[in-house]
Amino acid sequence: MSGLLGFEHVGMTSRDAEATIAFYCGLLGLSLVLRKSQPSGELLFLDAGGGMLEIMVPANADLNRSRDVLPTDAGMRHLTFAFADVDATFEKLEAAGVAVVERPRDAHNREMMHRVAFVRDPDGIIVELIQRAAGR
Structure with missing residues (x-):
């Protein structure tokens, strides 16, 4: 039977795996459930109890800092x-x-x-x- 089972995850990109883990797990209390190296970078899954954050940390990427979504723009x-x-x-x-x-x-x-x-x-x-x- 098809039907919604629940919220699964939000996909994000980060510049620094260690800083991300320290913030979300060390300070906020999420749990690191998967940390996996891949050719394209590092993949993290952090469990928040009712859903997860899927975080990609690209290899050798010089990423810009996240930009805020303005109230006049669609987005998260x-x-x-x-x-x-x-x-x-x-x-x-x-x-x-x-x-x-x-x-x-x-x-x-x-x-x-x-x-x-x-x-x-x-x-x-x-x-x-x-x-x-x-x-x-």
Whole structure:
């Protein structure tokens, strides 16, 4: 029978496997489930609990930093991860020198989220940290 089984992964490109693993696994708590060398570079799969990040680190590539998607453009604007305590997670990231986009605040969409904050990963991708609304 065909039918949706669930969210699988988002494909990304990174400039630095070690910095990416340190950020997503060391600071955010994702799990490295596959790290594989290939002729075209290195492939990483990081498990976030409800889906994964598939990250390609091209061999010998001088990649540009990620560019933000403007509100007037189609595209993916940010990745979002849920935490039990956004403020505590944010403090940990800020102490580690992670680039801050927006400090923790109450969410606008209170039906879905209680608190939010925004930071950047090592490649400049915006990462949203959320604390879910009660009952979610």
